Amino acid sequence: MYYDNFVLPFTIGLITLLVYLCVRYYKWIRSFPKIDRIKIRRGLFSRKTLVSIKEIFMESLLHHKIFKTNPVLGYMHMTFAFGWFLLIIFGKIESMVYHTSAFNPPYFAIFFRYFHPAKETFPGSETFAFIMDLILSFLLLGILLAVIKRFYSKMFGMKRTTKQRPYDLLVLTVLWLIFPARFIAESFSSGINGGGSFLTHSAGEFFATFLPLRNLSYGAWWTYSSLLGLFFLLLPFSRYMHIPTEIVYIFLKNWGVEQRKQYNGFSEIQTNACSRCGICINTCQLNNSCDIKDTQPVYFLRRLRNHEDFSVQSENCLLCGRCEAACPVGINLNAIRLSTRPDLTRVTKETYAYIKPKAQAETPAKVAYFAGCMSHLTPGIIRSMQEIFDKAKVNYTFIDEEEGVCCGRPQAICGNWKAAKVLMDRNQERIESSGAEILVTSCPICYKTFKEDYTLKIKIMHHTEYIDMLLQEGKLPLHKNDLKTVFHNPCELGRGCGVVDAPNHVLEQVSQRIPTRYDGKNSLCCGGSLANTVIDSQQKTKISTDTVKAYSAYQPDVIVTACPLCKKTLGKTSTSVPVKDIAEIVAAS
Amino acid sequence: MHTVIIIGGGPAGCEAAYQLASDGIQVHLIEKNNETGGNLNNWYQLFPDRKNAQDLNKRLQEQLNHPGITLHLGMEPSRVEKDGQGRFSVSLSDGSLLEGDALLVATGFKTFDAKRKEEYGYGIYENVVTSVDLENMFRNHAIRTSKGDVPRRIGIIHCVGSRDEKVCNFHCSKLCCITGVKQAIELREMLPESEIFCFYMDMRMFGPGYEEMYREAQEKYNIKFIRGRLSEAAENREHQVQVKVEDTLLGRPLRVTLDLMVLLVGMEASNETQGMARELGVKLAPSGFILPLDPHYGNNLTGEKGVFITGCCSAPMNLTDTLNDARSAAVCITRYLNMK
Numbered sequence: 001m002y003y004d005n006f007v008l009p010f011t012i013g014l015i016t017l018l019v020y021l022c023v024r025y026y027k028w029i030r031s032f033p034k035i036d037r038i039k040i041r042r043g044l045f046s047r048k049t050l051v052s053i054k055e056i057f058m059e060s061l062l063h064h065k066i067f068k069t070n071p072v073l074g075y076m077h078m079t080f081a082f083g084w085f086l087l088i089i090f091g092k093i094e095s096m097v098y099h100t101s102a103f104n105p106p107y108f109a110i111f112f113r114y115f116h117p118a119k120e121t122f123p124g125s126e127t128f129a130f131i132m133d134l135i136l137s138f139l140l141l142g143i144l145l146a147v148i149k150r151f152y153s154k155m156f157g158m159k160r161t162t163k164q165r166p167y168d169l170l171v172l173t174v175l176w177l178i179f180p181a182r183f184i185a186e187s188f189s190s191g192i193n194g195g196g197s198f199l200t201h202s203a204g205e206f207f208a209t210f211l212p213l214r215n216l217s218y219g220a221w222w223t224y225s226s227l228l229g230l231f232f233l234l235l236p237f238s239r240y241m242h243i244p245t246e247i248v249y250i251f252l253k254n255w256g257v258e259q260r261k262q263y264n265g266f267s268e269i270q271t272n273a274c275s276r277c278g279i280c281i282n283t284c285q286l287n288n289s290c291d292i293k294d295t296q297p298v299y300f301l302r303r304l305r306n307h308e309d310f311s312v313q314s315e316n317c318l319l320c321g322r323c324e325a326a327c328p329v330g331i332n333l334n335a336i337r338l339s340t341r342p343d344l345t346r347v348t349k350e351t352y353a354y355i356k357p358k359a360q361a362e363t364p365a366k367v368a369y370f371a372g373c374m375s376h377l378t379p380g381i382i383r384s385m386q387e388i389f390d391k392a393k394v395n396y397t398f399i400d401e402e403e404g405v406c407c408g409r410p411q412a413i414c415g416n417w418k419a420a421k422v423l424m425d426r427n428q429e430r431i432e433s434s435g436a437e438i439l440v441t442s443c444p445i446c447y448k449t450f451k452e453d454y455t456l457k458i459k460i461m462h463h464t465e466y467i468d469m470l471l472q473e474g475k476l477p478l479h480k481n482d483l484k485t486v487f488h489n490p491c492e493l494g495r496g497c498g499v500v501d502a503p504n505h506v507l508e509q510v511s512q513r514i515p516t517r518y519d520g521k522n523s524l525c526c527g528g529s530l531a532n533t534v535i536d537s538q539q540k541t542k543i544s545t546d547t548v549k550a551y552s553a554y555q556p557d558v559i560v561t562a563c564p565l566c567k568k569t570l571g572k573t574s575t576s577v578p579v580k581d582i583a584e585i586v587a588a589s
Numbered sequence: 590m591h592t593v594i595i596i597g598g599g600p601a602g603c604e605a606a607y608q609l610a611s612d613g614i615q616v617h618l619i620e621k622n623n624e625t626g627g628n629l630n631n632w633y634q635l636f637p638d639r640k641n642a643q644d645l646n647k648r649l650q651e652q653l654n655h656p657g658i659t660l661h662l663g664m665e666p667s668r669v670e671k672d673g674q675g676r677f678s679v680s681l682s683d684g685s686l687l688e689g690d691a692l693l694v695a696t697g698f699k700t701f702d703a704k705r706k707e708e709y710g711y712g713i714y715e716n717v718v719t720s721v722d723l724e725n726m727f728r729n730h731a732i733r734t735s736k737g738d739v740p741r742r743i744g745i746i747h748c749v750g751s752r753d754e755k756v757c758n759f760h761c762s763k764l765c766c767i768t769g770v771k772q773a774i775e776l777r778e779m780l781p782e783s784e785i786f787c788f789y790m791d792m793r794m795f796g797p798g799y800e801e802m803y804r805e806a807q808e809k810y811n812i813k814f815i816r817g818r819l820s821e822a823a824e825n826r827e828h829q830v831q832v833k834v835e836d837t838l839l840g841r842p843l844r845v846t847l848d849l850m851v852l853l854v855g856m857e858a859s860n861e862t863q864g865m866a867r868e869l870g871v872k873l874a875p876s877g878f879i880l881p882l883d884p885h886y887g888n889n890l891t892g893e894k895g896v897f898i899t900g901c902c903s904a905p906m907n908l909t910d911t912l913n914d915a916r917s918a919a920v921c922i923t924r925y926l927n928m929k
Binding site for chain 1: 707713756757824
């Protein structure tokens, strides 16, 4: 029997951790709405599970997405995760080959060098020793990078790294010490008995020259086991909870579990799946333009996890989704933030009692056009859309020409879903009464809520998509001109609804579109977001000024966008370059 | 003998030039247009006495026929330099060079570009005009809609581009309130049958006779003042302007159809004011106007020695204050030159 008391800290730690995790995940999953639990049951034995396993390999181990954002940072995360994984796998294989049985206790593989007498050889023992040393050196290099990153984050292309709490720093230190401890324990054993390979063997010989290894070796193994045990015990309460939780999250996500309006167990799982890599800090314009450093997802989620006050952070977000697009774990950051917004408004159903049902039904037409409140503040956009409809001879009805009812999203993003529902029902009724086949809107904010929260059975298009369709069908005659344009994709359109290609197609056909690094889902926020109720108008202006500066650097004749709110917000600070809507560019060509 | 270079030939520049010349100082007055008067050229009648604006303009012009004043019309300063002795040399757009012992900036204001407030439809709807356009209509004695009809209902919108953080202007332009009252009365006189509304946030009647004029507008001229800011405007098929506004005194939303909508555009620092501030290294206030050294003791002084300011380049001012400010600047400059 291979046993020594020093394996106890490791074993106790591991068992406690596993029991804790099982209970935790079970409780969280049990709190899911029924529909999501059914999805798990259906997904469990489907192809989705295989897809998840592949994703776990790519993301949890190789960290492929972090690699794409930042190769050095990706390498650091990979050495830790993949290195440790390989160490466990090869260690286990090695122990199985030696023991010729799969059923050895978990600690046996971990502390193999202690239990295995160096003079005993087994098939491939030297190769194994070499591989294990190679992986260990790979891991030690990763730790070196991590230490460097903590002190010189700029080297990793990050303006800022995550600021950790003292407790997290303690766990971080424990983690950092595990592998050096293993290295020392194995080296000392090798120094006494021989064995090991290029790393531990050489180090062992070196240590033996000046250290009383016989007295130190046993203590070194105790230290190694204790550090592992301590790490396992501290893990659930530290950010390293992300390691097991991310795996669970990937499965659940692929099986189709969704983040809904309420904050539930699935939100908790995502909150715990955040590795606090800090990528979101550098994408956040509140950080870059306004120097606000406590509201980025990494800090917001930490507050949620630790049950600290998050009321300000919950509201202090533009919901632009830049962090969500950059998040390597793919956490539904916007939806989680939204789910924590309490309903602070006093708007009730009665507030809207003055909105009377329209006297006559909508004029029946093929296309229903809903401009949206913000478009009524930018009549240039409405005028252009009317021209486009006329030019393409479209049979349309203008739903909110005389009397508009808000789409409901501004209420919803402030947490007031009840008030939003009243407005939504009213609009839905109007749109349906037109009998239209397509609903076209000029406002991405309306567009998103029409698609996600309404139950309309007709095709819903933003005007960029609609114009693109008209152009493809050849219904809209146009002329390309020499106007140099850059496109500012509105948050709700590009990242929010995935409309990326249509506006680019359109602009390429009517103008000389200059590609920018902010194209598609990398677009900036204009600063006019309705979602942030914390920052003041001057801070919003600062964001807007910086955004205009970023686009102006490409020296366009005009900054083109596809959202009335973006147009107004960018227009107020862009005094030298005009800001226009894509519909205005098309109508004028 | 000392020489002063004045940049800007509006009322402030003209009055300061005359005052300085009367004190025996040689003056170079630079004006970018081919006539002096600046924004005053666009005005028909002045408040509070309804004087013809061109009478004042003419008087200011006549004062310039002083032997001590050299006019440089149609010129702009392309470069300003200061030497070690505190003398200024100003290169003009035609290449000539002026030298002076002090510099007076009187580059004034520009009216807010109403197109930036797109929701009001200026430049998009046919029957939306600015207060400047309306003065021009007064001069031509023709208040007509785009179709040539007499407008039956006219709305005057206050605070367009002033006190509006949505266009990054936090300041009050001060004069639009009384301009609105004056224009409403003028409209009433020309169109006795029409309905006239003023939509305002606050009525700021700061000058002598202004409050009286405001009262008269209500009692004698039957102008309807509604406290509420315009939210949006749309154009109907007849090219009338339909406005949505909330009457905040009654707490009721209103919808009014107007035949003509007048936007009381606010004041912003002119491009020349901002350009001169950059060129001379003079500080700007957050409003974009030049920041005086001290709001009480040094409102004609800047941080740069020998550089003085007057008139609307430092803040919106009515003509009374502008002319006073010009005289005050002349006193400051004379004292500065005598101490040199």
